Amino acid sequence: METTIALRALMVEPLSREAFAPFGEVIETAGATHYPINQGSTERFHDLARVDVVGGRTLINIFRGQPFHLPVEVRLLERHPLGSQAFVPIDGQRMLIVVAPPGELDESAIRAFISTPWQGVNYATGTWHHPLLTLAARGDFLVVDRGGPGDNCEERLLAQPRRIESLPV
Template sequence: MTPIVLPVQPLTPSAFAPFGEVLALEGADSFPINGGRTQRFHALGRVRCLGRDANVVLSIFRGQPLVPPVLDLMERHPLGSQAFMPFSGSAYWVIVAPPGVFDPDAIQAFLARGDQGVNYFAGTWHAQLLPCDPDADFLVVDRDGAGQNCDIVRLKPPRTWC
């Protein structure tokens, strides 16, 4: 089955607003702390964690590029947000669709710079981690706890973006 080619747009806060938050220092509120030796870039995103017996967890994901770049599934986490912040400084792909009933015609592709993170809103459909470079490390903030928090859909036909 021939993949559908997704147009790719730059990751900007306004373009990504329906899906989550862009985590970046550019344009962020900041103020000095620790006697002026540290600049705090405050509240870049909000962690959402729904349900009882749930916690916010910090993890490191080490990702590999998808070769060839053909996406055949997407997932969502209905009980909490999920944030990705790259450590390596390399770019990565962000492929999303709005929360709710999955609409394959609403899939959008973004190219994130290595200094930008994303915080997917609870329920936002998204691709798995798609780094451009091998062994790319990401800080991941998400929910851990009771309840079914990962739904998967298969894409027919699959999608490609580059």
């Protein structure tokens, strides 16, 4: 006989630097330190995220996320104990971001955010997060993470799955 586990509602909040700080950094130009370079032909938005690659090397990838549609069931989180992982939209797609703090997985601390089309995130080393969730359309994301020896991906099924039914207006 199959056991049915009730899905717990998970509210989504707008992505902001302050709210996301326990999980990593928001990558965006708004509010960033910036200055002109190249004799004024380019504006540099400086030091937007701290890339961490313990005992490895930095990888630059493009991930193509397939769209999810509401409601979204969250049954699994993953973390990367040996490095940070950044996702930056290339084509203006928003991300649904589900996270929990680093350390032992605390399901009571799971939070969800929705990005604007031009916000990215850098998950701090060890931060629990759901795999890439794009909404409405396929999306391409520049992903900066760690390559090298060691197991850098740990997955956990949630004891109490979550369900996201709506987004903030």
